[in-house]
Amino acid sequence: MFASVRRVLLLSALAWSVSGFAQTGLLNVSYDVARDVYKDYNPLFQKYWKAKTGETVELRQSHGGSSKQVRSVADGLEADVVTMNQAPDVDFLVEKGLVVKDYAKRFPNNASPYTSTMVFIVRKGNPKGLKEWADLAAPGVQVILPHPKNTGNGRYTYLAAWGVALKQPGGNDKTAQEFVGKLLKNAPLFAAGGRDATTTFMQRRLGDVLVTFESEAELIAKEFGKGEFDVVYPSQSILAEFPVALVEKVVDKKGTRKLAQAYLEYLWSKEGQENAAQNYLRPRDPEVLKKYAAQFPPIRTFSVDEVFGGWAKATAAHFRDGGSFDQIYQVR
Amino acid sequence: MKRVLPGFGLSLGITLVYLGLLVLLPLSGLVFKSSALSFAQWWDIATGERALASLRVTFGASLLAATINAVFGLIVAWVLVRYSFPGKRLVDSLVDLPFALPTAVAGITLATLYAGNGWVGRYLEPLGIKVAFTPLGIVVALTFIGLPFVVRTLQPVIEDIEPEVEEAAATLGASRAQTFFRVLLPGIFPALLTGFTLAFSRAVGEYGSVIFIAGNMPLVSEITPLLIISKLEQYDIVGATALALLMLIISFLLLLGVNALQWWAAHRHHRLNGGAL
Numbered sequence: 001m002f003a004s005v006r007r008v009l010l011l012s013a014l015a016w017s018v019s020g021f022a023q024t025g026l027l028n029v030s031y032d033v034a035r036d037v038y039k040d041y042n043p044l045f046q047k048y049w050k051a052k053t054g055e056t057v058e059l060r061q062s063h064g065g066s067s068k069q070v071r072s073v074a075d076g077l078e079a080d081v082v083t084m085n086q087a088p089d090v091d092f093l094v095e096k097g098l099v100v101k102d103y104a105k106r107f108p109n110n111a112s113p114y115t116s117t118m119v120f121i122v123r124k125g126n127p128k129g130l131k132e133w134a135d136l137a138a139p140g141v142q143v144i145l146p147h148p149k150n151t152g153n154g155r156y157t158y159l160a161a162w163g164v165a166l167k168q169p170g171g172n173d174k175t176a177q178e179f180v181g182k183l184l185k186n187a188p189l190f191a192a193g194g195r196d197a198t199t200t201f202m203q204r205r206l207g208d209v210l211v212t213f214e215s216e217a218e219l220i221a222k223e224f225g226k227g228e229f230d231v232v233y234p235s236q237s238i239l240a241e242f243p244v245a246l247v248e249k250v251v252d253k254k255g256t257r258k259l260a261q262a263y264l265e266y267l268w269s270k271e272g273q274e275n276a277a278q279n280y281l282r283p284r285d286p287e288v289l290k291k292y293a294a295q296f297p298p299i300r301t302f303s304v305d306e307v308f309g310g311w312a313k314a315t316a317a318h319f320r321d322g323g324s325f326d327q328i329y330q331v332r
Numbered sequence: 333m334k335r336v337l338p339g340f341g342l343s344l345g346i347t348l349v350y351l352g353l354l355v356l357l358p359l360s361g362l363v364f365k366s367s368a369l370s371f372a373q374w375w376d377i378a379t380g381e382r383a384l385a386s387l388r389v390t391f392g393a394s395l396l397a398a399t400i401n402a403v404f405g406l407i408v409a410w411v412l413v414r415y416s417f418p419g420k421r422l423v424d425s426l427v428d429l430p431f432a433l434p435t436a437v438a439g440i441t442l443a444t445l446y447a448g449n450g451w452v453g454r455y456l457e458p459l460g461i462k463v464a465f466t467p468l469g470i471v472v473a474l475t476f477i478g479l480p481f482v483v484r485t486l487q488p489v490i491e492d493i494e495p496e497v498e499e500a501a502a503t504l505g506a507s508r509a510q511t512f513f514r515v516l517l518p519g520i521f522p523a524l525l526t527g528f529t530l531a532f533s534r535a536v537g538e539y540g541s542v543i544f545i546a547g548n549m550p551l552v553s554e555i556t557p558l559l560i561i562s563k564l565e566q567y568d569i570v571g572a573t574a575l576a577l578l579m580l581i582i583s584f585l586l587l588l589g590v591n592a593l594q595w596w597a598a599h600r601h602h603r604l605n606g607g608a609l
Contacts, residue, residue: 067564067565067567071564088567092567095567147548147562149562149565149566150548150558150561150562150565151565187549188465188547189465189546189547189548189549189553190547190548190549191548192439192543192544192548196440196544199440199444200443200447203444204443204444204447204448204449204450204464205447205448205449206447206448206465315566319565319566320566320568321377321380321563321566321568321571326382326550329382329550329551330381
């Protein structure tokens with residue numbers, strides 16, 4: 001199924017690049033739920049670019065599961081820029097020589113124009129009184145989360161729980177693994193993706209708590225109404241960063257470097273930051289964050305770099321074959 | 333050797349090129365990619381606890397689903413060919429629905445139906461039967477997607493059986509069971525096996541619908557295609573192809589076995605009919 005999607009993408013990219021717009025157009029390859037963010041952002045940038053240079057740019061989007069998306073880019077999908085939800089996806093393109101090694105330093109804030117964090121969605125009134133990560137591992141609580149190894153959403157949840165356990169007094173890798181193990185035992189299933197987890201929790205009414213991105217909570221409110229659930233902010237959680245990068249080989253080949261650079265830089269402009277905030281992603285700009293303070297309650301966050309020494313290490317220790325996730329599921 | 337029928341060289345050439353491009357090329361890519369692993373490494377991946385558990389789930393559920401479809405698909409095909417009733421056309425086109433529906437849609441719909449609060453699940457749950465997010469859910473999804481393969485394979489074969497054959501059997505004193513098992517089934521059996529094989533093969537490779545209803549718990553309801561995706565998510569492409577190759581080998585051996593069975597059945601039938609078929 002994915003192979004055919006990729007083929008369609010490739011073909012359409014091909015058709016598009018020979019149609020002559022290649023010089024004034026950009027292809028932004030992005031993760032699945034970024035659809036709304038960039039749908040709103042692209043007209044903003046087009047307006048800005050038109051005012052600045054008089055050129056009309058054509059902006060095209062491609063959305064899908066993030067690792068599938070970067071594999072398509074590695075296989076030849078001509079993306080000028082990638083806007084992802086996890087560093088490992090961009091790192092893969094670094095490995096393939098498509099993105100510069102220090103991409104995180106080419107833009108401010110670790111090249112992540114906005115952030116999010118993992119929060120809890122509970123049934124209205126929070127009948128089980130779930131407040132902290134520790135409550136999720138208590139006996140008799142059902143936790144809904146996407147697959148911790150196969151989905152970005154799930155990996156953030158896994159690392160958040162692990163990081164919080166590490167930060168407890170006397171916390172170490174062993175206690176963290178025990179804690180995460182208990183939490184995962186409370187999961188009746190691993191959903192196929194973030195949206196599937198939401199459907200399972202909200203529509204099939206399975207579980208006591210759904211762990212998901214803060215930004216997803218607002219979408220749930222739009223879809224199912226605010227009266228159905230409460231959002232619980234634990235005292236601390238993980239910082240989810242969304243790295244962006246130029247695809248060097250493509251921008252050089254298509255001569256779109258300047259445009260692509262401007263496209264990504266503009267994400268940090270007031271307009272770009274406001275757009276992120278309106279899509280419930282935490283803006284980096286302190287002033288914009290202040291303006292939208294009502295929808296972003298303060299929460300202590302830790303980044304993957306701080307606690308795990310970067311994504312490469314976190315992936316190797318936890319999600320690779322034989323990593324901590326696999327160890328939890330060895331028969332003892 | 334001079335052949336009587338013309339066009340052999342050209343059509344064989346097209347056949348070989350077509351199959352080569354469509355089937356052999358991707359498969360050899362798979363083998364080539366996984367050759368980056370030594371046999372010991374490959375064996376490690378293949379016999380890992382979760383890999384083995386997932387193979388049991390995948391092939392077990394696929395066999396079960398294909399068997400269910402063989403039984404009920406035969407009944408459906410029989411009814412659609414032998415009887416006429418109002419709405420027959422509609423029922424006939426319903427059979428194709430699993431072909432046409434995107435598998436993810438099927439998976440999400442089935443999960444919603446069979447979840448504890450779903451239309452079907454709410455009646456099963458009090459009986460202690462959990463379908464969605466258990467291995468049983470996998471069987472349900474695979475049965476759904478496999479049905480048309482059996483029905484569509486059987487229909488033309490059943491159409492070919494003259495009703496007179498049954499009448500003859502009856503006049504010669506055969507009981508209904510005897511007519512079915514000794515007269516009708518031997519003729520249908522090879523096609524039934526083909527349908528079974530198609531449904532089974534389709535089920536083994538199925539991913540889209542299963543992941544939404546399986547629950548995807550390691551060692552319990554995890555299918556091998558999910559493990560392959562899992563490896564791809566870690567950019568472990570070689571590991572993914574190793575598992576894919578393993579599935580390919582098992583599928584090939586099973587299909588070979590079914591083909592042998594089919595050959596045997598066809599021959600036996602042929603012999604029993606005194607070579608008249």
